Amino acid sequence: MGEKFQESLKLQFDKRLKLEFQGARITSDAGLLVFRELDEALGLTETAPNYLRDSRGGRNVQHELVPLLRQSVYSRLTGYEDTNDAEKLARDPAMQAVVGRRALEKQAASTNTLGRFETDVLITVENEKGLEQMNAAWVDRAMTRTRHQRIILDLDSSESPLYGEQEGAAYNGHFGCVCYHPLFCFNQVGDCEGAMLRTGNVHSAERWLGVLEPIVERYQKREVRLLFRADAAFARPEIYRYLESRGIGYAIRLPANDLLQEHIKHLLKRPVGRPPQKPIVWYYNFRYQAKSWDRPRRVVAKVEWHQGELFPRVGFIVTNLSAKPKDVV
Numbered sequence: 001m002g003e004k005f006q007e008s009l010k011l012q013f014d015k016r017l018k019l020e021f022q023g024a025r026i027t028s029d030a031g032l033l034v035f036r037e038l039d040e041a042l043g044l045t046e047t048a049p050n051y052l053r054d055s056r057g058g059r060n061v062q063h064e065l066v067p068l069l070r071q072s073v074y075s076r077l078t079g080y081e082d083t084n085d086a087e088k089l090a091r092d093p094a095m096q097a098v099v100g101r102r103a104l105e106k107q108a109a110s111t112n113t114l115g116r117f118e119t120d121v122l123i124t125v126e127n128e129k130g131l132e133q134m135n136a137a138w139v140d141r142a143m144t145r146t147r148h149q150r151i152i153l154d155l156d157s158s159e160s161p162l163y164g165e166q167e168g169a170a171y172n173g174h175f176g177c178v179c180y181h182p183l184f185c186f187n188q189v190g191d192c193e194g195a196m197l198r199t200g201n202v203h204s205a206e207r208w209l210g211v212l213e214p215i216v217e218r219y220q221k222r223e224v225r226l227l228f229r230a231d232a233a234f235a236r237p238e239i240y241r242y243l244e245s246r247g248i249g250y251a252i253r254l255p256a257n258d259l260l261q262e263h264i265k266h267l268l269k270r271p272v273g274r275p276p277q278k279p280i281v282w283y284y285n286f287r288y289q290a291k292s293w294d295r296p297r298r299v300v301a302k303v304e305w306h307q308g309e310l311f312p313r314v315g316f317i318v319t320n321l322s323a324k325p326k327d328v329v
Contacts, residue, residue: 013040170200204233
């Protein structure tokens, strides 16, 4: 620890930059340099002008579109949720280095400049569509570096707590706070395939098609198998029908009810004898048709008996996959 390298570590995205153990200029966000190297290798933020239009004009424009986008994205990567700390970050050596040449020579964008970029430039209808297209292009560039024969799409909602009078803020009883209720779709390697910001009081599955359909259409133009998984909030007949009509395999958790429990009542009797430390796990599958379904579908049940627990843990999954019950789970 503390030993000085004989040679400085050079960065590929800017050959002028060197990493050395000196105390002249320090930063707590040096990890941004790794993100910037990945950005350079995949050519991500440099594609922004292909998708986004800069509505600013005149001679007073000092910070270009790409550096502003980088500063906005990298600020979130370091844990700054808004632009309140942009003034401090504008003089941070790591942030200056990753944003661009002008930022390195002078400073990055101020709070006011970055705020106007996010609330005036990016929110236009044209740029909202451009952001969606750019995100898809970024995922494609990342996925081309990974061998895959199938894509697993995971649709889920989350909460974004709010503490002011923001438009669309509403109380959500499930999360117990005033929030937005965004919808996200990720693939199996963690890339965000799509997202939608929604008001706080909507159902978890609200506007699911608006997020999922563009992603499905993009992948179905290629020779790749699509699979889908989601929690019980997305156990809806219209979602089953949509996935089945497009040949997409799915596994979606089902809320338990008395009819489902009746199918597995033979597994709900406590095993005889002293329970082992390792849980006893049983799988079972059967055909089931709810009143709102147009036909029966396969349901897989998982029953777990744990030591020290009086009742078993039970879960149900509706699926159109032909795999063994354990593999579906």
